[in-house]
Amino acid sequence: MSQVAANAxxxxxxxxxxxxxxxxxYTAVRFFNFAHGAIIAxxxxxxxxxxxxxxxxAPLGVVTGILTSASSAATLEWAIYRxxxxxxxxxxxxxxxxxxxxxxxxxxxxxxxxxxxxxxxAGVISQGWLVLGARLTGAQxxxxxxxxxxxxxxxxxxxxxxxxxxxxxxxxxxELADVHGCRQDRIVMSATVLGSALAGLAGVLLAYDSNxxxxxxxxxxxxxxxxxxxxxxGNVIGIALGALLLGFTQNAIxxxxxxxxxxxxxxxxxxxxxxxxxxGFLGTASRMGAV
Amino acid sequence: xxxxxxxxxxxxxYTTLTFSLDLIAGHCGLLSLAQAAFYGIGAYTSAIxxxxxxxxxxxxxxxxxxVAVLMSMAVSTPSVYLHDDYFAIVSFCFQMIVFSVLNNxxxxxxxxxxxxxxxxxxxxxxxxxxLEFLALAAGLxxxxxxVVTRLxxxxxxxxxxxxxxxxxxxxSLGKNTFYFKTVAFAVSAxxxxxxxSMYAHYISYIDxxxxxVTESILILSMVIIGGAGSRLGPLLGxxxxxxxxxxxxxxxxxxxxxxxxxxxxxxxxxILILVVRPRGLLGSYGFEAK
Numbered sequence: 357m358s359q360v361a362a363n364a365x366x367x368x369x370x371x372x373x374x375x376x377x378x379x380x381x382y383t384a385v386r387f388f389n390f391a392h393g394a395i396i397a398x399x400x401x402x403x404x405x406x407x408x409x410x411x412x413x414a415p416l417g418v419v420t421g422i423l424t425s426a427s428s429a430a431t432l433e434w435a436i437y438r439x440x441x442x443x444x445x446x447x448x449x450x451x452x453x454x455x456x457x458x459x460x461x462x463x464x465x466x467x468x469x470x471x472x473x474x475x476x477x478a479g480v481i482s483q484g485w486l487v488l489g490a491r492l493t494g495a496q497x498x499x500x501x502x503x504x505x506x507x508x509x510x511x512x513x514x515x516x517x518x519x520x521x522x523x524x525x526x527x528x529x530x531e532l533a534d535v536h537g538c539r540q541d542r543i544v545m546s547a548t549v550l551g552s553a554l555a556g557l558a559g560v561l562l563a564y565d566s567n568x569x570x571x572x573x574x575x576x577x578x579x580x581x582x583x584x585x586x587x588x589x590g591n592v593i594g595i596a597l598g599a600l601l602l603g604f605t606q607n608a609i610x611x612x613x614x615x616x617x618x619x620x621x622x623x624x625x626x627x628x629x630x631x632x633x634x635x636g637f638l639g640t641a642s643r644m645g646a647v
Numbered sequence: 648x649x650x651x652x653x654x655x656x657x658x659x660x661y662t663t664l665t666f667s668l669d670l671i672a673g674h675c676g677l678l679s680l681a682q683a684a685f686y687g688i689g690a691y692t693s694a695i696x697x698x699x700x701x702x703x704x705x706x707x708x709x710x711x712x713x714v715a716v717l718m719s720m721a722v723s724t725p726s727v728y729l730h731d732d733y734f735a736i737v738s739f740c741f742q743m744i745v746f747s748v749l750n751n752x753x754x755x756x757x758x759x760x761x762x763x764x765x766x767x768x769x770x771x772x773x774x775x776x777x778l779e780f781l782a783l784a785a786g787l788x789x790x791x792x793x794v795v796t797r798l799x800x801x802x803x804x805x806x807x808x809x810x811x812x813x814x815x816x817x818x819s820l821g822k823n824t825f826y827f828k829t830v831a832f833a834v835s836a837x838x839x840x841x842x843x844s845m846y847a848h849y850i851s852y853i854d855x856x857x858x859x860v861t862e863s864i865l866i867l868s869m870v871i872i873g874g875a876g877s878r879l880g881p882l883l884g885x886x887x888x889x890x891x892x893x894x895x896x897x898x899x900x901x902x903x904x905x906x907x908x909x910x911x912x913x914x915x916x917x918i919l920i921l922v923v924r925p926r927g928l929l930g931s932y933g934f935e936a937k
Contacts, residue, residue: 387732388732388735388736436918436922439922440921440922445925446934446935447731447732448676448678448731448732448735448934449921449925449933449934451678451731451732451735452678452867452871452917452921452934453917453918453921453922455864455867455868455914455917456868456913456914456915456916456917456918456921457914457918458914459861459864459910459911459913459914459917460910460911460914460915460918462910463906463907463908463910463911463914464907464911466907466910467904467907467908467911470903471903471907574860578743581736585736616747616751617747617751619743619744619747620744620747620748620751623740623741623743623744623747624740624744626736626737626740627725627737627740627741630725630729630733630736630737631725631728631729
């Protein structure tokens with residue numbers, strides 16, 4: 357039992373990292389950015405290059421992953437999304453563009469590294485850490501620690517710094533923020549960089565915990581998105597609760613029924629939530645989904 | 648020659664899929680990422696019915712369409728309440744659920760192993776050869792073109808377009824949006840399932856990897872590149888995106904690389920079209936902000 361709970365918390369922490377990053381970007385750009393999934397995989401694979409190919413130590417691999425994710429997302433924002441936003445492109449078109457980017461990046465990764473799984477795990481498999489009667493791998497401990505740290509620091513960033521407040525202002529009402537002299541491009545760029553750094557971090561840590569595949573980003577991203585939909589966009593505490601709910605449901609299903617049906621139930625929960633409460637558990641009425 | 652016929656069959660099947668999706672994407676303005684799910688539902692229903700109960704091809708095709716129509720309610724009902732990004736996510740979830748069921752319901756679908764030995768279609772007591780099959784597939788493509796054109800030209804289509812432009816406004820005119828969306832999705836799903844059924848009986852082997860979200864993205868890309876909501880855009884998109892990657896085959900890349908290059912071509916073309924000409928090559932609807 358405690359093992360189920362421990363795995364659930366570790367899974368929840370990874371959804372939390374991805375969900376917060378996704379929500380940060382969504383707040384600023386307000387379209388569903390599928391390319392975020394590829395950004396996660398890019399972080400994981402660049403850590404793989406740094407550690408396995410270039411022989412760097414693990415912490416440097418983590419840093420490399422974060423930097424690569426953040427800089428590739430920044431490049432995409434600068435080269436593709438920003439010009440489109442200036443043309444007042446609708447969110448539907450931006451969503452399609454991000455799908456195209458996702459497909460391109462995913463197949464680029466398969467082209468370079470092969471479509472099969474590669475492993476980052478170094479050396480022998482250790483027994484892991486004993487916490488409250490459950491065994492956790494080193495990577496799981498790191499994910500939980502980073503998840504909590506990421507959650508707290510993002511909340512502080514959004515509520516206590518000027519840039520955080522600007523991001524929330526743009527998310528609230530972009531026209532009004534513009535009238536008040538907020539420079540939208542800079543705000544979107546910083547949200548993109550921060551959100552993608554969190555995505556890269558999650559990708560690298562998950563890569564240490566299990567294998568890397570070119571398709572890994574999508575399923576992780578969807579876990580994060582479910583947490584965001586349950587918790588409400590931009591609501592860090594809600595996302596944390598959503599991630600925990602998702603992590604526990606998934607692991608309970610895996611424990612009592614079968615891990616094969618995890619995905620089906622997760623997506624069914626997501627559809628139900630969007631039908632019943634699109635603003636999330638704790639969210640106030642959102643502009644998303646409204647006509 | 649055989650190769651050429653094979654390509655033409657693929658073009659016909661994809662044309663059916665793009666016309667069926669265009670009814671949803673172009674005429675209702677809903678970005679659905681679930682078309683490969685209906686394609687897969689059709690292929691699997693047809694294969695299972697034919698192998699387990701020995702139902703002949705026309706019956707299997709009808710069964711496939713029937714099951715897909717029922718399943719389409721799972722996507723059409725949310726589409727009444729959710730718009731834009733939220734609908735895209737719901738259809739995406741539906742696609743993932745269908746894939747997961749195909750991949751994990753071992754007793755019925757045989758999971759990743761797939762179903763093999765699906766019988767060749769038999770019509771009027773004799774098996775259908777490749778050329779005759781091309782005629783069938785092309786016939787289905789023509790039927791889907793006629794159905795979609797017919798539906799969208801008349802009053803039914805005008806209501807769809809009105810809902811696309813302003814959902815609440817069309818409700819205020821007394822239009823039952825639930826009814827119109829249910830019918831549109833049912834027709835679209837039935838056509839996609841018919842294409843799936845044909846594919847299963849043509850290739851005689853199916854497995855879940857044919858019906859992934861990537862396939863859905865590909866079909867949507869064809870519609871967008873050709874031009875959503877236009878008369879011949881879906882046809883142009885299907886032809887372009889089936890033929891261009893075939894050229895890569897002749898360029899002499901090994902299959903593993905060619906597969907990835909093909910995906911990159913789709914992705915890059917999609918981005919290029921959306922940046923340069925968001926309405927697609929022949930498009931009439933551009934998903935502008937409301």
